[in-house]
Amino acid sequence: MSEIKNSNTPANPQDIKKIALLTSGGDAPGMNAAIRAIVRSAIYYNLKVVGVKNGFSGLINNDFIEMKSHSVSKIISRGGTILKSSRCPEFKMQQGRERAFNNMKAAGIDALIVNGGDGSFRGADLLYKEFGIPVIGIPCTIDNDIYGTDFTIGFDSAINTVIRAVDNIRDTAESHNILFFVEVMGRHSGFIALNSSIASGAEATLLPEIQTDIDQLCHFMEMERRKNKTSGIVIVAEGDEEGGAAEIAQKVKQRLPNYETRVTTLGHIQRGGSPSCNDRVLASLLGHAAVKGLLEGKTGLMAGQVNREIVFTPLEEAYTKRDKIDKNWIEISKIISM
Ligand SMILES: Nc1ncnc2c1ncn2[C@@H]1O[C@H](COP(=O)(O)OP(=O)(O)OP(=O)(O)O)[C@@H](O)[C@H]1O
Ligand SMILES: O=P(O)(O)OC[C@H]1O[C@](O)(CO)[C@@H](O)[C@@H]1O
Numbered sequence: 050m051s052e053i054k055n056s057n058t059p060a061n062p063q064d065i066k067k068i069a070l071l072t073s074g075g076d077a078p079g080m081n082a083a084i085r086a087i088v089r090s091a092i093y094y095n096l097k098v099v100g101v102k103n104g105f106s107g108l109i110n111n112d113f114i115e116m117k118s119h120s121v122s123k124i125i126s127r128g129g130t131i132l133k134s135s136r137c138p139e140f141k142m143q144q145g146r147e148r149a150f151n152n153m154k155a156a157g158i159d160a161l162i163v164n165g166g167d168g169s170f171r172g173a174d175l176l177y178k179e180f181g182i183p184v185i186g187i188p189c190t191i192d193n194d195i196y197g198t199d200f201t202i203g204f205d206s207a208i209n210t211v212i213r214a215v216d217n218i219r220d221t222a223e224s225h226n227i228l229f230f231v232e233v234m235g236r237h238s239g240f241i242a243l244n245s246s247i248a249s250g251a252e253a254t255l256l257p258e259i260q261t262d263i264d265q266l267c268h269f270m271e272m273e274r275r276k277n278k279t280s281g282i283v284i285v286a287e288g289d290e291e292g293g294a295a296e297i298a299q300k301v302k303q304r305l306p307n308y309e310t311r312v313t314t315l316g317h318i319q320r321g322g323s324p325s326c327n328d329r330v331l332a333s334l335l336g337h338a339a340v341k342g343l344l345e346g347k348t349g350l351m352a353g354q355v356n357r358e359i360v361f362t363p364l365e366e367a368y369t370k371r372d373k374i375d376k377n378w379i380e381i382s383k384i385i386s387m
């Protein structure tokens with residue numbers, strides 16, 4: 050394993066004897082691989098491991114299970130999360146977090162590993178800052194919107210699911226001369242849209258990070274048609290400020306009534322399915338690094354991978370800085386899809 054950077058040292062890491070882990074926010078393919086790596090690494094380092102069910106709700110409701118090596122057998126290939134996940138509004142309130150901390154203390158839990166996205170890291174960071182309990186985050190979200198890691202766990206699997214679907218849509222779009230608007234996930238982030246658009250050869254990509262101009266889009270589509278293209282794919286991130294795919298398709302249809310248009314919303318199929326090899330490897334490395342990091346005294350940090358190295362980044366940076374999309378990629382995707 051590569052050297053671990055950016056340390057942050059709490060009082061007594063050698064006092065850590067029992068750790069807990071949870072999965073939070075939208076599930077992501079590879080969460081199970083992370084759970085497996087955490088549990089097996091913790092056992093290897095002679096720690097006891099507790100699984101928290103249903104994300105932060107499980108901390109508040111004392112929903113803990115002891116994890117053994119066999120508890121994580123044969124889960125590396127499974128999508129979803131065996132610990133289940135949730136969105137837990139109570140955790141946004143101080144009383145909720147205090148209850149969670151008291152339950153952890155009563156259960157003898159010395160440290161926590163949170164597998165989730167930016168929202169989960171906000172919660173994890175507050176728990177660490179308010180109560181001083183050692184906490185490490187692992188970036189698990191299909192959105193890829195976390196600073197401090199090249200990729201989040203689940204992103205690779207999700208974009209592969211998207212491109213398989215778009216390839217299928219392309220077949221029928223071409224056969225029937227249809228302009229398709231395909232909506233992908235990403236309420237605040239266009240990574241899924243941009244990467245899957247490049248990889249599927251889509252004609253246009255609409256993202257929350259970039260102002261959408263419907264007239265410009267229609268003009269572009271007209272130019273494409275003049276090149277004898279009779280069908281097309283527009284990938285729309287669900288968080289686009291002009292609306293979802295259905296709304297945008299309607300606006301285009303008003304301006305280009307001769308076009309035959311259809312809308313497909315890929316929805317939650319993007320979050321499910323067996324994780325890709327890249328996601329399984331990333332989850333395995335980060336799961337191990339999180340446990341090792343706790344034992345080295347790291348806390349309030351996220352374990353990520355940058356340029357193939359394990360890097361620890363303050364949770365606050367991971368969720369505030371966010372990762373930026375490269376706007377040149379949009380231009381490139383246009384150039385090579387013409
Ligand atoms: N500001 C906050 N303070 C405390 N807890 C928070 C905060 N924001 C989010 N959380 C906790 O984290 C949970 C998950 O957050 P959120 O729904 O934003 O998903 P996420 O972790 O960003 O994952 P994804 O975006 O992949 O679905 C929330 O339900 C809540 O319990
Ligand atoms: O239906 P849910 O669980 O609210 O999830 C939708 C959101 O979660 C994400 O899929 C990430 O998990 C976002 O891209 C999306 O906006």
Ligand SMILES: [Mg+2]
Pocket residue numbers: 074166167168190192
């Ligand atoms: Mg999020």
